[in-house]
Amino acid sequence: MLHPADPAFAALLAARLPPGRVRTPEPRHLEEPRGRWHGQGGCLALPRSTAEVATIVAACAAARVGIVPWGGGTGLVGGQVAGPGPAPVILSLERMTAVRGIWPAENVLIVEAGATLADVQAAAEGAGRRFPLSLASEGSATIGGNLATNAGGTAVLRYGNARDLCLGVEAVLADGSVLHGLKRLRKDNTGYDLRHLLIGSEGTLGIITAAALRLVPPPAAEGAALMVVPGPAAALDLLALAQGRLAGLVTGFELMHRTGLEFLAQTMPDIRQPFAVPPEWFVLVDLGLPEGLDPAAALEGLYAAAAEQGLVGDGLIASSAAQRSAFWALREAIPLANRKVGAVSSHDISLPLSAIAGFIPRATAALAELGDWRINCFGHLGDGNLHFNVFPAPGRTRAAHDHQRAAVMACVYDLVHAMGGSISAEHGVGRLKAGDLERYGDPARLAAMRAIKAALDPCGILNPGAVLRNAGGDICEG
Template sequence: MSLQPADQAFARRLAGLLPEGTVGAAEPRHLEEPRGRQVTPAALLARPRSLDEVAAIVRACAAARVGIVARGGGTGLVLGQVVPDGPAPVILSLERMAALRGIWPDEGLMIVEAGMTLAAAQAAAAAAGRLFPLSLASEGTATIGGNLATNAGGTAVLRYGNARELCLGVEAVLADGAVLHGLRRLRKDNTGYDLKDLLIGAEGTLGIITAATLRLFPRPAATGTAILAVAGPEAALSLLALMQEATGGNVTSFELMHRQGLLFLDEVMPEQRQPFADRPEWSVLAEIGLPPGLDPATVLAECHEAAAGLVGEGRIASGAAQAQALWALREALPEANRRIGAIVSHDIALPLTEIAGFIAEAGPAIAALGPFRVNCFGHLGDGNLHYNVFPPKGGRAADHAGKAAQIQRVVHDLVDAHGGSISAEHGIGRLKRAELVRYGDPAKLAAMRAIKAALDPLGILNPGAVL
C-alpha cells in the first residue's frame, strides 16, 4: 500500500482532532529550502503546541498512511525538508513548541522544546551564566529540533563536539504515535540501546524530536580571536597543534579560508571589511577560550611568534567588536557563495592529516575539467571542508550545469580515496541518497534499512529522505 495524500478529507479529519488553528494551508516558507532548488508543491500544514498534539497528528497520519515532514527552521541544505514529488504530505512545524522547560546551571543542563531557535537556546544558557556552545551562521532561524535531527556541527565542534555530543536525552514521537520519554538528567544510563543517538542525525526518518536535554558549560573567563595568514593547509594544521599545546586544548574554533573566498567578498560584498590589504592565499580564523589568569591576546601573540615559518601577517582582536568583525568575515563567505552561484557544493570530512593531500590533488583535477574557481573553506579543526566549485568570473552556474555531476564525482572519489566522508555536517536528505549508496558501507546500509523498516514500517516519516 502506497502513501496517501493529505487531501481535504484528511485535513477535515485531522482538524477535528486538534484545537482550532492547528491545521491549515501550508505557507510558502514551509515549502521551500534556502537555495531555491526544490519546493514541496502541495502540503497540509500542522502547527501543534504540545507533545500530545504531535502524537495525535502522527497517529492520524499513520492510520491514513499520510507522509509527515517535521519542519524546524528550514535551513537545511540537502533537501531534507522538501518533498518535490509524491503524495502531498503533512508539514509538521514545531515552531509553536519553543519553551524552556527547565534549566539547572549547577547540573550543567537545560531542557528545551524542539522549536526553540538555536540563538534563543544560547541566550537562555547565557542568562543562567552558562554556555550552550553550538554555533551556526543560521542560528537565528535554525531550531534545536532541526539541529539534532541533522546532528549539526558548526564552528565550535573542535572543542565541544557536534549536536549529538551536546545532548543528554530526547523526547520524541515515534511513527505509531508512541511517545519516547527520554528527558532524564543523567550523564550515565546504560539501560539498553541508546535510542537518543539513533534519532539524532536521522533527519526525521525514525521519529520526531519534540524536546531535548542539552549540556551546558562554564563560560570561558576570557576569549581571544585572531586571523593569521598561513603558508598552506599543512602549515595550518601545524599551527593548530601548536595552539592546542599552548592553550591546554582550549582552542574553540579553527577556520580555514582560501583566497578565492576573500576575492568573492570583494566581488559581491565589497562593504565587508577585510583585515589584509593583500588577500593571502590561505588564512585561518582562530578562537580560544581561557580560564582566569590568562590573557588570550598574549597567548595568541606568543603562538604567532612561535609559529614563525608557518604564519605570516596576522591580526589579533583587541576586543569584542574586533572579534565580531573577524567572525563577520568568515560568516559572510556562504552568502558570497550564494551570490556568485556554485555549479556544485560539497560538504566533506577528511582525516586531518589527509586534508593537505586532498586539496593538492583536487585543485588540478577540477582544473582539468574547465577554468573553474574553487572556494575551499571550513572547520579545519574537525576536518570539515566546504569545497565549492564556481564558474569563471562573469560566467553563470547554469551554463556549466552539465559538468556538475562530473565535478562531484571527482571530488567525492578523492574524498573516498583519502578515507573521508561525503557528508560532514549537512546530512543526506534527498540530495545525497545516491552518493550514500555509492560510497556507503553495505553492511551499514542494510542495518539502516532494517532499522527504518522496524521503526517506521509504513514509511510515513520524512518519506524519501536519507534512504
C-alpha cells in the same frame, strides 16, 4: 504505498486538533536556501504540544500519509522539502519553543524542539551558562533541526557536535507513541541508547519534540586572531602547535582561502577586509581561557612560536571583543557571499586531518580536467570539515554549467571516498545526497540502516525519501 494529505485528510486532521493547527503551507515551507529543490505539501500542521504531535503522527500512520518535519528551513540537503510522490503533511514545530527548565548547577537546559538556536543560547546566557553550539544560521535554525542533522558548526573542536551536547530527547515515534527520554543524566546504561539513534536520523525514525541539553560555564576571557599561512599543510601544523600549547582551550580553528575574500569584496563590499592584499590562505584561531590567562598574550606567544617554524606570515590579533566579533562575522559571511555568486556544486565533506593538504590540490587538478572553475575551499579545519565549493569562471553563471554539476560532484566525492573521507560532514544527507549515500555507503551499514528504518517506521511515513531512498512501506503493503 503512501497516500496524499488531500483536503479530506486535512479536514480529518483538523477535527482532531484545536482550531488553527492545520492550514495551507506557506512558500517558506516548500523551499530550501540554495534554490535547488522546491517541495510540496498537502497541508501544514502546527502543533503546540507533544500530545498534539502524537495525534498528528498517529493519524498519518493510520491513513498512511507521509510526514515531512520542518524546523527552521535552513537545511542545505533538501531534508525539509518533500520530493515527488503523494503530497505529505508538513509538520512544523515552530510553535513549540518553551524552555521547560534550566538547572545551572547541573549545566542542563530542557527546551522544546521549535526553539531557535539563538533563543537557546540566550536562555543559557541568562542563567550564567553557555550552550556552545554555534552556526551562522542560529537565528533561524531550530534545536530540533540541529539534533535531527547532528549539526556541527564552529566550536566542534572544543565542544563536539550537537550529539555531544544532548543528554536526552523526547520524541514521537512512527505509531504516535511518545518516547520519554528527557533524563538529565550523564550515565545511564539501561539498554539501547535511542537518543543517539534519533540524533542525526533527519526525522526518518521519529520526531524530536524536546531535548535535554548540556551547558558549559562561559570562559573568563576570549580572543581570536587571523594568521596568514603558506598553505593547508602549514595550517595543520599550526593547529597542532596551538593544541600543544593551549590544550583544551582552542574553541575554533577555521581555514579560509583568498577566493572567499574576493567573493566578499564582489558581493558584500561593506564588510571590511582584514588584509590590504588578500593572502592565498589564512586561518582564524579562537580561544576561550580561564581566569588569569590573557588571550592576546596567548595568541602572541602562539604567533611567535609559529613564526619561528615558518608556519605563519602576517597576522592580526583581536584587541577587543568587537574586533573578535568582526573576525567571526567575516568568516560567517563567506557562505552568504557564495550564495550570491552561485556555486555550480557545493560539497560539505570531511577527511582525516593528515589527508586534507593532499586532497585540496588533487581535487583542484581533477576538476581542471572538466573545465575552468573558481574554487572556494574553507571550513572547520580543526575537525577535518571542509566546504569545497566549485564556482563558474568570472563572467559565467552556474546555470551555464548545470549540465556538468553531476560530473563535478562525482569528481569531488570519488576522491573524498578514496581518501577515507565522508561526503557529508555536518549538513546531513537529506534528499539531495540520498543517491550518493547509496553509491559510497558501506553495504553492511546501509543494510542495517534499512532494517532499523523498517522496524521503527514500517509504513515509511517519516520523512519519506530522505536519507534512504525507497525505504519502508513494505510491511504495510496490502
